[in-house]
Amino acid sequence: MKRYDPDAARRRQLHEATVEHYQDPDLYDHEYRRRRADVNYYRSLAAATGRDVLELGSGSGRLLIPLLRDGARAVGLDYSQPMLHRCQDRTLRLRPAVRARATLVRGDFRRFAFGRRFPLIVCPFNAMMHLYTLDDVASFLACVRAHLTPDGLFAFDVQNPDLHWLTRDPDRRWSRTRCKDPRTGRSYIYTTNHTYDAATQIAWIRIFYDPEGPPPEGRAQRSRIVHLAHRQFFPEELRALLTSAGFALEARDGGFSGEPFESESDAQVVRCRVG
Ligand SMILES: C[S@@+](CC[C@H](N)C(=O)[O-])C[C@H]1O[C@@H](n2cnc3c(N)ncnc32)[C@H](O)[C@@H]1O
Structure with missing residues (x-):
């Protein structure tokens, strides 16, 4: 008889709770169709940093497609096959010259290697909240660090625990x-x-x-x-995690329009650099 392995059961549960929400990209896009402020925020970061972007957890292309339309070269990395398929379908509707600037990769953002560096790496819309353990966070941040140019920017948003x-x-x-x-x-x-x-x-x-x-x-x-x-990432815990991975917190806003970060803020909108 097979012995019950609580660690394996927990890993399985976490895996299911990482993929289920992303099994139906049509519904995902429909539910978040009015969420525009974050897309515009990341677009402006891309415009300010030379439009060469790596998006971690790029999903169905909610941000990646507008970035491409803006003229960016964009690499999207995601774990979910359905979300990547949806993003791929959307790139097929772009003009060939625009589509040619897109690279979509199926993979795990806790361990990736692209063999090149980026001036901007983004991880939007709570994707980092799928990093469940300290090891997950450490390996994710080490990969981000290894893929940033020396003065590159890493930008992401996670919820502010309520x-x-x-x-x-x-x-x-x-x-x-x-x-x-x-x-x-x-x-x-x-x-x-x-x-x-x-x-x-x-x-x-x-x-x-x-x-x-x-x-x-x-x-x-x-x-x-x-x-x-x-x-959940508690604010000072997040700062400590970034610092111990070699990042300097450049800014933490409470929203996508530069709102100050405070106790009641819904989000932690973070920009950091290696330093
Ligand atoms: C909330 S969605 C955000 C998608 C997109 N960035 C957006 O703003 O609409 C989070 C994405 O992270 C992806 N994801 C979660 N864990 C991942 C992992 N370990 N490696 C790569 N992608 C992951 C999910 O598949 C999902 O597409």
Whole structure:
């Protein structure tokens, strides 16, 4: 009989909670279609640093495609096959000269080697919250460092941990929103809840998609639960992690328009350099 291995089970759980949210890129793009401030922010960083960008966790191309359209040479690295496929499809709709500046790579941002350096490396929209252990963070930052030009910029954003939100009742449903499936037009109710493990700083999030109304004839009504694990980075912990990996924190804003970072800020929008 096979012995139960708790470490392997945890790794499996973390893997599932890293990939499930990204299995349906159409829905992902639909859900985040109004999120524009971060895209414009990273576009302006690319314009200021010579438009030669490595995006870690490039996903469906929400940022990568606008960067290419702006004239950038962009390398996108992502773990999720469906997200990369979606990004690839979008590049196929670009003019050939624009498409030629794109390189998409399937890989793990905890260990990568491109054999060249970049003046700008970005890791937008909480992608670093998929770095669950200290080893994950250390190897990720070592790879970033090895791929930056001497005066290169590393820019990313992660959430600012909100203790009130993290400790919400895990059995209730929150953020109730009525939505429409972009493909079928059918309505569903979106809710979430989560269990926060303070020992590991990981929020185990559940996203519920419950269809509304009667099912189409002959079909069963199916609810769906998507799991997502997000590791929290407390502000001074983040500074220490960056410092011990050889980075100097150049700026930390509380939003994408240069808002000051403070206790109530939703996000930590960080720029740092090796130094
Ligand atoms: C929230 S999405 C952000 C996607 C895109 N940057 C955007 O702003 O829309 C996070 C992305 O990180 C990717 N990701 C998570 N863990 C990863 C890893 N270890 N290596 C590479 N990509 C990873 C996911 O597949 C997903 O596409």
